[in-house]
Each structure stands twice: as structure tokens, then as C-alpha cells.
Amino acid sequence: MSATDPRMCRRLIVGLAIVGAIVMSGCASQRAARPDLPDDSVLDPATQALDKAVAAHADQFAPRIVDSARRHLTVARDILFSAAEVDRPLTDAEDDRIQTLVEQARLDARAALVKTQAGAVGQKLDQLQGRGSDQNSSAAGGASSSLGGARQQRSGLSPLGSGNNTLGGM
Template identity: 50%
Template sequence: MPASPPKPVLVLRSLLVVVAIALVAGCAGRTVATPSAPDESILAPAEQALAKARSAEAERFAPRAVDASRRRIATARDILFDAARSSRDLNATEQDRVERLVAAAELDARSALVQTQARAVQAKLAELQGQLGQGQSSQTQQGVSP
């Protein structure tokens, strides 16, 4: 006849099995609430203005304005997601702040676009002035007065 394990070992094994079953049952009964995704449509005007500025290479000619716009959009998005994680709508203060951030981000992006367009105009003007100057100097060299 095989020797049976001592009673304290049986009690410990039984206790471990019960604890394991309780843990599994407790986890199975719990549902994890996933935060709802916030409505980000309020960010659209600023995101569109930023996309337009970036497509015009504003990051190269007006990086500070582009970065300011990007930061404001990110801050507004953070406010939206914080409320969503808490499963609530924005309060009046948050709503006002998001609206102000979006408006400022849109202005930053438009400023970047205008700065970029101004640089493009300056470059074209310099090119035309160079061409005009070359034309005048060649006429002067040929003995033709302007």
C-alpha cells in the first residue's frame, strides 16, 4: 500500500486549488470597460489648415508656426481623450479651452502657410530681378542704353 501524503500537504493543495478557482472565476466575471473614442471632429478645421500648410512645405519655411499648431492640436486632443477615458462629456471650461486651442492652431497653420507663400514670392521676385539685371547688363555691354 502506497504511503498517503501527510494531511497538511492535502489541505494546502486543496486550499491552492480553491484560491485558483476563485481567481479565475473572479476574472471571468469582470468586464473591462474600454474608454469610448471622443468625437474629434472639432479638431478638423485646425487639422485641415495644418495639412494645407505642410503640403506647401511650411515645415521648412515656418517651422515654429507649424510646431505651435501641432502642439495646440495635441493639447486639445488630450483634453478630449481625458474626458472620454472618464466616460463623460466635456464640461464648459474644457469645451471653451478646446475651441480656443483649435482656433489658435488654425491661425498658427494659416500663418505658416502665409509665411511660406511670402518666401516663395520673395524667391520668385529675386529670380526675376536677377534676370532683369542680367538683361540690362548685357544691353549695356552691347552699347545699348536702357
């Protein structure tokens, strides 16, 4: 028997055809078992708001609020995929629940963004007040010395005579 024997070639071809058919049937059954992906565009408003908050580092300033938004989105996504897994449309109750979860996630993301912005403004204000008090003290010292207040500075009295430069005497 040589490699060019016609019977051997036929057996090889038939064997390859059988193996090919088995492989193709396995791929087809896997494709049919996987459900179609649901249309998750209903989640987009909350997803976009959360992305915007995370881009502004809200997970550092408001981690619990960001986590809440993520949880709401996850539950809504789970409802969508559960319905798609059994290849059925959403019920009215599921649709209402998803809408509520998306709105809650969007509001959480917005709250996290606002808290982050407020934190950033507070930090900037602290920086400015820190620099402002340095500038005020040097300006006050300059005013004291120009008024001949070297003796007043040594005694701890301000040029105003109150000994206290804070508002309302606090």
C-alpha cells in the first residue's frame, strides 16, 4: 500500500469530512445556546453620568456615592441580561424597575460629581486663604512699621489697638 492508494485517499477524505461535520455541529450548538445581547442603551444616561463623575475623580471625593451608582447600574444590567438569557422581552415591572434604577444611578453620579466639585472648590479656597493670610500679615507688618509701630509689634498690639486681627474679635 502506497500513499497514493485510492482507497487510502478516500478513507482520509471521509475521515476529514466526519471530523469537520462534528466540529461544525459543536460550533453551531454553542452559537444557539448563547442568547442575543440585550439593548442596553437604556443605561446610557446613567453610564455617561458615572463616566463623567469618575473622570472628575469622584471615586476619591465621594466613593460611597459612586459605588451606589455602580450598584444601581449593575442591578439594571442584570435585569436586562436575565430577560435576554431566557429570550423574552422585559415585563412592564422590569422595565419600570430598570428606569428607576437608571434614574437613581444618574442622580448618584451627579451627586458624586457635585460633591467632587465642592471638594475641589474647598481645597482651592483653603489654598487661597492660606496665601491670603500670608499676604495680609506681611501687609499689616508693613503698615505697622510705616506708622512707626515697631514698638507696637514688639508689644503684640496691632495698629488698630485691639490686639486681635480676626473678624468680630473671635
